[in-house]
Amino acid sequence: MSDSLESPNWGFRVFYGMSIVTLPIYFTILICLIHLRCVSKTYKTTFYSLLLQHCIADLFSMLGYIALSPAREIPFIRQFYFDYQEYYIAAATYNIIYVSLYIRCTGIILLSLQRYLVITSPHSKIAIKVQTAANWKIILVYWIPPTLLNIVVLKDTNFHFDGLEDMAIVAEKTVIQRNTLMALIVVSITCIVSSGAYGALFSFVRKNSSRLSKSLRREVHLAFQVLVLLFAFFLILVFYTFLNYFSRTQNNGPIFYMRGLYPMANGFLSYINPFCILFLNKELTRKMIKPISCRGDLMSEVQISGIATNSNKSHTAQAVTKGNATENRRTIAFN
Secondary structure (H helix, E strand, C coil): CCCCCCCHHHHHHHHHHHHHHHHHHHHHHHHHHHHHHHHHHHHCCHHHHHHHHHHHHHHHHHHHHHHCCCCHCHHHHHHHHHCCHHHHHHHHHHHHHHHHHHHHHHHHHHHHHHHHHHHHCCCCCHHHHHCCCCCCHHHHHHHHHHHHHHHHCCCCCCEEHHHHHHHHHHHHHHHHHHHHHHHHHHHHCCCHHHHHHHHHHHHHHHHHHHCCCHHHHHHHHHHHHHHHHHHHHHHHHHHHHHHHHHCCCCCCHHHHHHHHHHHHHHHHHHHHHHHHHHCCCCHHHHHHHHHHHHHHHHHHHHHHHHHHHHHHHHHHHHHHHHHHHHHHHHHHHHH
């Protein structure tokens, strides 16, 4: 795979901007969600267990990508990666693209199917089984399927950097064509399955909107959060459709241009999730903001308590002084 053509750099700049803004927000959401799962049964449900795994997958994807790709701009890291590239560093730089993609594809399918089951048939045996599943089972179901898919990707190790200056990955054309086709198939299946689940879900909601209980309406609101994530996967589907076409036709110009756009596309796929949570999951957002407001209320209460205490002390001191004065006057009178 020749790297004589240059890919655009503005995709990286957009990715850096997204990372600076979104990573602190994402870590805050992750910490708050873990805390809420420890203190509230509401957040120990299957939906939030899956959402937590999806958040971990997003952060794993972004931090891994930053460590292996943008970090190469730092001179001593670039030199280290180039010197030890045969120790799977060059392979990991390429393979993490597909590894992280398949993990998140599994996540969006599981979230979509869980929304469909809980809303359309909450009392069915399979829905009850899903809702009462142990957390360790949910973790296994989330991570095992993409791990099996990634065996195909991880077994490829024949990669190397073209030179210390560019550090572009050189790979066999057959491997690139296979991976782009496989990614296109997996993303297509993700979009088809998730779209089918949401199509059936919204058909059910439309027919039964007047009979939905308050708890089911809450579940429907959570479904919108996952739906926006699904739209992001449709954009990735378009990306891999073009990438697969250009790799099949050996049109290197568009391939290198799309390589420059990948950081932005990958960042969008991961970084849209925290904003979906903030704007579409109002209950969780309120829970995140509440500790800050409660801390403010606590400070106010402490200040009020302090004022009240000082006031009581003042009144006590005045009473004691008045009592002493009265006692002194009585002593003088008896003398």
